[in-house]
Amino acid sequence: MPEITLENLRKEFSGGIKASDGLDLTVRDGEYLCLLGPTGAGKTTALRMICGLTKPDSGRVLFDGKDVSGVPISERRTTMLSQRYALFPNMDVYGNVVFSPVIKGWSEEDTKVLATSMIDMVHMGKKVHSIPGELSGGQQQRTALARALASDSKVLLLDEPLRALDARLRIELRKELKSMVKEMGLTSIHVTHDQDEAMEVADRIAIIRKGRIIQVGTPSDIFQNPATPFIANFLGRSNVFSGTYVGGDSDHSEVEIAPGIVVKARPADMEAGEKAVVAVKVGATVPEVVGAKEDVQDRHLPKVLPDGYFGGTVERVMYEGSTITVETRVEGLGIVSSQRSSRRYEAYKPGTQVSITWQPQKASVFRMPENGLEDEMRLE
Amino acid sequence: MSLLDRINRISDNSGARKAWFGLVVAIFIFIIVIPSVYVITQIFADWDGVSAVFNDSGKMSVIWRAVAVSFGLAFVVTIFDIITGLPMAWIMVRKNFKGKNVLDTLLDMPLAFPTAVLGLSVLMFWGAPEGVDIPGLGLHLSPFMMLILLHIIFTYPYMVRSLSGILEQIEPNYETAAMTLGASRWTAVRTITLPLFRAGLVTGFILCFARSLSETGGTQIALKMLGVNSFYFTGPTYIAEHKTSAVIATPEMILISTILIIFALLLLVVARSIITRMGVSTEKVWPELGRRLSHGAAPVAKDSLAVLILFLFVLIPSFYIFTYLTDPGSVDTGKLISTTATSFFIAGTAVAFDIVFGVPVAIYIARHRGDRLVHILDNLVNVPLIVPTTALGVSLALFWSAATADALPALVLVILGHISFTYPLIVRNITGAVEEVDPSYEETAMTLGAKPFQAFYKILLPVIKTSVIAGAILAFTRSLGETGATQAIAGSNVDTVPIYIVGLVKNGQYPEAAMASIILIAICFVMMLIVRRLTHRGGSRNA
């Protein structure tokens, strides 16, 4: 299975749309990598350049260090699993799965053995002779996966493979998808705009925005140490505050986010007086009920939370199943959201006075982006 | 290594793909586009002859009048088609009712009838003022009115088809959304759907206009039966009446062909820009009026009227010729068989050529939308469609005689001519079909290891097969019914069925002409049924 390297890829479409603007990325041998980014970030273009469906204007695609720009699509052994599955409408499930072996002229015996094992693996044994139009979304997705796996490819490119499915089914199938692909040991790149999906399936996540990769790392890496304010709010919601860096040490830094309100965050290499942005995940933002007994984030731990940075009034509490979202109105800052375990649902009511705090090492500090915070945080 | 393997291998080479595509485009330009408009250059080559005609005010007034009749006729007919075709298209797309399939088939029938047959049938139905002793309504109509009634028949289906095509692509949710906002259906359609219609209107307009402008056979028969053929002309009949086997083209023919071609091409440009800029005022609304027109009797009346018009102006006049079965004429079987064979041979060869050299162009156009070269190509495909076939015939004959020093036999020239006006039909049809096919089918096939040719042959072709067949039949019937181009190219040297029928009518042998027509219709009808069967089976499988 090859290691894939993208080197400074550039691709501009008519109308001046830069789908790739100096794209660099290495996908390790046998890795399951998620390419995560908003619509229009250039995710699909990146996939298409890897398998050869789109030619980059400049830059190189390397498989195990070898430039593949001269290799035709049919010989790259990179299979695309597209959003709508593209099951061939003129063939039944079996015909689709054996497409690649037949094209490559395998013996009938081998073809049959391979196809049968793939079809069994994706649990489509009962639907072998159905045509694509008769299959449900999930079945189509499984058939397309079997077809891709039967193709003797070394690289699997998945272009939003779950987008067309219902939310609940998506959650079930993403677990299944990852385990099947991993079993085959393929190098896989999975494109998605869905953070939860990326977190759940990826070995590593690459965040793409405006045709560039802006951070690569394991899900917990990126979640805990986002490289930009955008990523902080894109992979997991964050409360984002702008303010002025006022000081700090090797343990934490301090930022004044409103007159008189100083919050703590991870240490940062900044000068006092610099404009700064602080981002805290909603799940790490704790609203302690004023006057209530000690309310620590986790009772297994000693007290880890500093005293509240600022106070506010609960405006709304939303029950979301295993979690609740508490929205607190804070004078001078607007709404601050927190996500807590739903066991604490009864503790908050609209009007409850709370004091907001977080562990300093769970808050990130960034320099103020050049184009301003609003532009940086734009999700679309 | 088999041939297929070899093609597969070669198809991986992008240079080879470019070379093949270049060849196909070259064929399109040099065999189809340039010969179609070559006649324009003859204005200068034969300047003396042309200027003599130009200075002869008697001849010129006849020519101008013929051109005026042609364009006036096409214009009136197209407007009629738009007004009556719109409600019909609505019925076909947005309504579900019993017998919709039958109506759908009936709608296409006039396209399968050779226009010469239609000419005879229509004249019999509406009745001719003199010279025709057949049962009919005996209305006293001017030749112009009679030609309008005739031309409606074979343009109307084109209009309904193109309007339906565009209506199918307009989100029905727009109308529903407007209605949830409080608009009555009538208001919703007027302010939302109609303004979105323009693109479809252009296609429909051009198709109908061009079809009417080109028509020769039926018009000739009508004028002959009215007894005005020696002094009342349309552009195409003027050419047909002046064609002799002695010369390829007289200066008169060159002049009128050039005028027709230039005007037609100008029209293509003007119609496009006028219709796309035309603003429908959606500012004012009349809620009460809208409400009244949307409920109760008004919509029923509108639909009934649309169906009534379809039957009264299109279907009954077309089928009226079958009344002749009560008093069958005798047919010269030998002659009918030989002319039919010629017609089939011409149509078959032309269609085969169209498919081999048209499908690649169609796929290229469909898959490279937005490319400037494709934009030009796409517009060029319309050229042979809009050029009146008779003028096209004149042009083609001149071109090939100049290019090959008269070496090509008349039959080959006729085939080349038929290729020119059927090619756009096939390319248009297949372009539409390919655009409907998600390109990710072929792309996925290639990432699974298929060579580009395999992706085409194993995936795309089977998926669009039914559209290719449907396009082929459309082109085939169009070729079968064509009179003008054949006459303009070969005079009476190549005897096709329509020319045979026109000849019979000219000799006053109406019963024989009718009988020959009925047999021809029967053949076409069987073919249409086969196609319907094929396309419908394919359709349900792909759904």
Added chain:
Amino acid sequence: MSKIRLEHVSMRFGDFYAVKDINLEVEEGEYITVLGPSGCGKTSLIRVISGIWTPTEGRVYIDGRDVTGVPLEDRDVGYVFQNIALFPNMNNLKNAEYGPRVRARPPEEGEETAKKYLSLVNMLDRSGMFPFELSGGEQQKVAIARALSSGSKIIMLDEPLSALDARVRMELRYEIRRIVKELGITVLHVTHDQEEAMSVSDRIVLMKAGTVHDTGTPIDMYRNPQSVFAAYFIGETNLLEGYVDGRTKNGWTKVRLRGGKTVKAEKTDLANGDPVVISVRPENVYTADDGIRADIVNVVYMGTYWRVRTVAETGDYVDYNVSDNLTPPKIGDRVTFVFNKSMTQVFERPKEGLTEAISLE
């Protein structure tokens, strides 16, 4: 008096019932989500209420008035489409003005209304742009402004967010709720996303196969679902099959699982030996020194916690959560866990079998 009332409403196409015998009452100002898998009839239901379709059986009442035969343009029910359906031939302001205009309101009044709602969805600065110039989320906001400015007090949202990016979806759902609550509008919001349904609605109507399967507030639906399907569809849960095996002194139900282990669960009146399914959510599974043994097969980082998947000795997959402040266990480790008995629900085992009962397609 309820705002909307459905009495025995059915929508039949040939032999197929898209919606079958539905009775439903919606209060004024209520935010209801109609939740269910594809093809459960949820969109048909709101199409019938808005008048796009006329039900084949049953009556629809709005404000106590029978509107079953009233054409949709007179029902005054706003509708927001999944594919947005902004009029492409009009700019955003004209789109938002459309409702007042076709009702022949004075132009100044129409413009004022349109601007008011465009500003409410923060799109006033884009009112001169055409729909195609906006991103998906922005288009949907304009579509909502358009529906609101026609003056409707009832709005149907037909999967309004499903065409959008996941992250945009999350922001917009809170925004929609804020706006309609501010205006006191009655909403029926169709979705297949249980997370979306949980986070915005006052009440959830869970549909399956054309009928209302279960209904209740989000907290009811999560804590006390009335069926295995509801427990499975709303939020994540562990389902284990077993048999009732007596009661404890305090009345807890004892359930014997596959492999012989017995767990305690909520109080029920099921008889001894009845085949049952127990449902316990991951956050109610705790590791302990004694209990059900399980092997860890997967550990996934979920942001604020680790989701640990195990194969228990009962043969079932059991998932539980570990706080992100702790070090997660490793794949291959062996753990033992217990269930929070008051949060462990017992359902009669469905006759059609568990797999069929929770089938999503």
